[in-house]
Amino acid sequence: MIEVENLTKKFGDKVAVDGISFRVHNGEIYGLLGPNGSGKSTTMKILAGILKPTSGKVLVEGINVAKNPIEVKKIVGYVPETPILYESLTPSELFNFVGSMRGIPKDKLEERVNYFVRAFGIEEYLEQFIGTLSFGTQQKVSLITALLHDPKVLILDEAMNGLDPKSARILRELLLEFKNEGKSIVFSTHILSLAEVICDRIGVIYQGKIIAEGTIEELKEKAHEESLEDVFLKLTESKDEIAHIVQALKESL
Amino acid sequence: MFEVVKILYRELHYQILKRNPQIANDEKKFRKHLKNAVNIKRNVAIQSIAFIFFGIMMAIGLSFSDDKIYIVAMLSSLALIPFIFSLYVTTVQSSYVVSLGLFEPMKALPIRIGALYLSELLIIDQIPALAIILPSVAVISMKYPLNGILALLWVFVGMLAGHTLGLIIYSTFGLRISYRKSRSGSLKNFLKILTIFAFMGLFYGVSYMQEYIQQHSEKVAAVIGRYSIAYPFTISSIFDPKKSVVMLLLYVAVFVPLYQLALKRVWSGILEPKLESEKVKTSKFRASLGGKVFALTLKDLRIIFRKTAMITGFLMPIYVLLPQIFMTIQSGSLSLMRATYFLFILGVFTIPGADAVLKVEGKVLDFLKSLPLTKREYALSKALSMSVIPMLLSGLILVLAIYYDSKALVLFPYILLLPLNASFLTMAYFFRYEGSELGIPEFNIGHMIVLMILVGVLFGIITLPLFLLTYPLEYFISFGIGLVSLGILYRLL
Numbered sequence: 045m046i047e048v049e050n051l052t053k054k055f056g057d058k059v060a061v062d063g064i065s066f067r068v069h070n071g072e073i074y075g076l077l078g079p080n081g082s083g084k085s086t087t088m089k090i091l092a093g094i095l096k097p098t099s100g101k102v103l104v105e106g107i108n109v110a111k112n113p114i115e116v117k118k119i120v121g122y123v124p125e126t127p128i129l130y131e132s133l134t135p136s137e138l139f140n141f142v143g144s145m146r147g148i149p150k151d152k153l154e155e156r157v158n159y160f161v162r163a164f165g166i167e168e169y170l171e172q173f174i175g176t177l178s179f180g181t182q183q184k185v186s187l188i189t190a191l192l193h194d195p196k197v198l199i200l201d202e203a204m205n206g207l208d209p210k211s212a213r214i215l216r217e218l219l220l221e222f223k224n225e226g227k228s229i230v231f232s233t234h235i236l237s238l239a240e241v242i243c244d245r246i247g248v249i250y251q252g253k254i255i256a257e258g259t260i261e262e263l264k265e266k267a268h269e270e271s272l273e274d275v276f277l278k279l280t281e282s283k284d285e286i287a288h289i290v291q292a293l294k295e296s297l
Numbered sequence: 298m299f300e301v302v303k304i305l306y307r308e309l310h311y312q313i314l315k316r317n318p319q320i321a322n323d324e325k326k327f328r329k330h331l332k333n334a335v336n337i338k339r340n341v342a343i344q345s346i347a348f349i350f351f352g353i354m355m356a357i358g359l360s361f362s363d364d365k366i367y368i369v370a371m372l373s374s375l376a377l378i379p380f381i382f383s384l385y386v387t388t389v390q391s392s393y394v395v396s397l398g399l400f401e402p403m404k405a406l407p408i409r410i411g412a413l414y415l416s417e418l419l420i421i422d423q424i425p426a427l428a429i430i431l432p433s434v435a436v437i438s439m440k441y442p443l444n445g446i447l448a449l450l451w452v453f454v455g456m457l458a459g460h461t462l463g464l465i466i467y468s469t470f471g472l473r474i475s476y477r478k479s480r481s482g483s484l485k486n487f488l489k490i491l492t493i494f495a496f497m498g499l500f501y502g503v504s505y506m507q508e509y510i511q512q513h514s515e516k517v518a519a520v521i522g523r524y525s526i527a528y529p530f531t532i533s534s535i536f537d538p539k540k541s542v543v544m545l546l547l548y549v550a551v552f553v554p555l556y557q558l559a560l561k562r563v564w565s566g567i568l569e570p571k572l573e574s575e576k577v578k579t580s581k582f583r584a585s586l587g588g589k590v591f592a593l594t595l596k597d598l599r600i601i602f603r604k605t606a607m608i609t610g611f612l613m614p615i616y617v618l619l620p621q622i623f624m625t626i627q628s629g630s631l632s633l634m635r636a637t638y639f640l641f642i643l644g645v646f647t648i649p650g651a652d653a654v655l656k657v658e659g660k661v662l663d664f665l666k667s668l669p670l671t672k673r674e675y676a677l678s679k680a681l682s683m684s685v686i687p688m689l690l691s692g693l694i695l696v697l698a699i700y701y702d703s704k705a706l707v708l709f710p711y712i713l714l715l716p717l718n719a720s721f722l723t724m725a726y727f728f729r730y731e732g733s734e735l736g737i738p739e740f741n742i743g744h745m746i747v748l749m750i751l752v753g754v755l756f757g758i759i760t761l762p763l764f765l766l767t768y769p770l771e772y773f774i775s776f777g778i779g780l781v782s783l784g785i786l787y788r789l790l
Contacts, residue, residue: 056324056328089663092667093666093667094663094666094667096734113733114669114670114671114733115669117667117668117669117670118669120667122667124663124664124667128660128661128663128664129661129664130596130600130661130664132599132600132603132604133596133599133600136580136582136583137596137599139582139584140584140585140586140592141592141593141595141596142668143584143586144586144587144588144589144591144592145589145592145593145668145669145670146668146669147589148586150584150586151584153584153586154582154583154584157582157584158581158582161582167580167581168580170580170581170582171580173603190667
C-alpha cells in the first residue's frame with residue numbers, strides 16, 4: 045500500500061509537486077495521468093526513494109520514504125520513462141549486478157531472468173552491450189531489472205514507451221497478474237485507452253496538483269464526458285486550447 | 298560559432314554541478330557555484346589560480362639563474378605539464394562529454410565540422426594548465442625576449458600535440474562500441490591498454506634512444522643533432538633560434554594535419570559509432586553473484602576497461618616514473634629505498650584515478666539510486682575501483698624490485714596499503730557530506746592538489762619509521778601505521 049499526504053517537491057523556486065495526497069491499495073493499479081511537466085515523474089521518483097520530498101509524508105508498505113529510502117527501495121520496482129542504463133554492460137551483466145545489489149538468491153535470479161527474457165523475447169541480446177540495443181529492447185531490459193526481486197510495489201513511469209505490440213500486451217497481462225497477487229502498482233501513461241483498460245483508479249495531476257481522482261466512471265460522470273481522453277483534456281484545460289490551435293493552424297496554412 | 302561552444306560549456310558544467318551532491322543539495326551554494334561554473338572567464342580564472350601558484354614558485358627560481366642549461370632543463374620539465382594536461386583532458390573529458398549526450402541535439406543540425414566544437418570545448422578546460430609555465434616564460438622573456446617567445450610557442454605546440462594525440466586516442470579507442478562482449482574483445486581491450494602504455498613511453502623511449510646513440514656513436518649523434526627531437530626536450534632548442542624555428546615548423550606541419558584528421562574521425566565517430574558485430578546466438582542467462590561492494594567494483598572496472606580512454610587517468614604515474622624505470626634498467630640495480638619510493642609515487646598517483654571512477658555513472662545515477670545502496674557502500678566501491686590499477690602497477694614494480702634484490706619482497710604490503718590509503722582518503726574527502734543521497738562529486742584540479750597534499754602528509758607519517766628505525770623493523774612499523782590509518786579512513790567513509 046502507498047500513502048501520500050500533502051507531498052510537495054520544490055527545485056529551487058519551482059514547485060514541481062504541490063501538496064498532493066492519494067492512496068494506492070494492495071491489489072490496485074493506480075493511473076497517474078497528466079500532461080508533460082505536470083509533476084508525474086517527480087512524484088514517481090519520490091515514491092521510489094530516488095528523490096527526497098521537500099515536505100509531506102510518503103509511506104510505502106508503512107515505511108517512510110524520506111526516513112528510510114533504502115528499505116523502500118528493497119520492496120519497490122521502478123521503471124523510469126527513459127531507460128538510462130550502463131551502455132558498456134550487457135543485459136546479463138546488468139541482471140547479475142542488480143541481483144547482487146538486491147541480494148537475490150542465485151537460483152531465483154536465474155529462474156526469474158530466464159522467465160522474463162523469454163516473455164519479452166530478448167534471449168539473443170543477453171550478451172550484447174546495452175548501448176547497441178534499440179530503445180525498445182533497452183526498455184525491456186529496464187523493465188526486467190525492476191521485476192527481478194519480485195517487488196511488492198511497482199512504479200512504472202511510461203513503461204510502455206517503445207514496446208512492440210506483443211511486448212506491450214505481455215506487460216499488460218503481467219500487470220494484471222501482479223495486481224491479482226496483491227501488489228500495489230502506480231502506472232503513468234499517455235496512452236489513455238490503455239489506462240482506461242487496466243487502471244482501477246486514476247489521479248489526474250496538473251501543474252503539480254491532483255485535480256481529479258476516482259474510477260474511470262466517476263471521472264466521466266464528474267466531467268460530463270464520454271471518454272477518458274475528453275475527461276483528461278477538459279480537466280487539464282486543453283480542450284479549448286486545442287480548438288484554438290487547430291483553428292490558427294488551419295488559417296495559417 | 299563560439300556561441301555554440303559557450304552553450305555546450307554551460308551545459309557541461311551545469312550537468313557536472315547538478316551531479317555534485319555537495320553543491321546540488323544546498324540551494325545557495327548551487328546558485329553561487331553555478332555563477333562561476335557556467336562562466337568561461339571566471340571558471341578558467343579560478344582553475345588557473347591553482348596552477349599559477351606553482352608557476353610563480355618555479356619562475357622565482359629561474360629569475361635568479363643565468364645558467365641556460367638550468368633554464369632549459371626547468372622549462373622542459375614544466376612544459377610536460379600542459380602537454381599531459383591536454384592529453385588527459387582531451388581523452389577523459391571527451392568521453393564524459395559524449396556520455397552526457399551533449400552532442401545529441403547537434404546531430405540533427407546541418408553542421409559539417411561539429412567536432413571543432415568538442416575541440417574548442419576541451420581546449421577551454423586546458424587553458425588553466427598554461428598558468429604553470431607562463432610566469433617562467435615571462436621571466437625568461439625579460440632576459441631573452443626572442444627565446445622567451447620561442448618557449449611560449451613550444452608550449453602551445455606541446456598543447457596542440459597533447460590535444461591531437463588525445464583526439465587520436467579517443468577516436469581510436471573511445472568511440473568504438475563493440476557490438477557484444479567476447480574473449481577476443483577483452484584481448485583487444487588489453488592490447489589497447491598496452492598500446493597506450495607504449496604511447497606514454499614513446500617520448501621517453503625516443504629520448505632514451507637518442508641518449509644511447511649519443512653515447513655510442515658520434516656519427517649518429519651528429520645526424521640527429523645535439524638536442525632531442527621529442528617534446529618537451531625540444532624546448533631546449535630555444536637558445537638556438539634557427540633550429541628551434543625549424544623544429545617548431547616541423548611539429549606544426551605534422552600535428553596540424555593530424556589534428557584535422559583526428560577531428561574528422563572524432564565527429565564521424567560521434568555521428569556513427571563503429572559497431573564490431575559478431576554472429577548472434579540465443580543464450581540462456583547464468584547467474585554469477587557477489588556482495589554489493591564487489592558487484593559495484595566489478596561493474597566500474599568492466600566499464601573502465603571497455604571505455605579504454607577512461608584509463609588514461611590511471612596511467613599518469615607511469616609517465617612520471619618511466620624515465621626513472623629506464624634509468625633503473627640501464628643501471629642494472631634497484632635499491633630497496635628506490636623501490637619504496639616508486640611504490641609511494643604510485644600510491645600518491647592513485648588520486649587521478651578518482652576522476653574516472655566517479656564519472657562511470659554519468660546519466661545512469663538515477664538507476665543506481667533506485668537500488669538499495671548506501672552512500673558508504675558506494676564510496677567504498679569507488680575507493681576499491683580506483684585502487685585496482687595502481688595495485689597492479691605496484692605489483693609490477695615489486696616484481697622488478699625482487700628481480701634486482703630479493704629483499705624487496707618485504708615491500709609487498711605496500712602494494713595494497715598505499716593505493717588503498719590514498720583511495721580511502723580521496724573518497725572520505727568527497728563523500729563526507731550531510732545526507733545519504735548518492736552523487737557524483739566534482740573532481741577538478743583544485744581537489745587534486747588538496748588531495749595530493751593530504752595524501753602526501755599521510756604518506757609522510759607512514760614513511761616516518763623508514764627514516765628513524767633500521768631494517769627490517771622500519772618496514773613493519775611503517776606497515777602498522779599504514780594499517781591503522783586505513784582502519785581510521787574506513788570508518789570515516
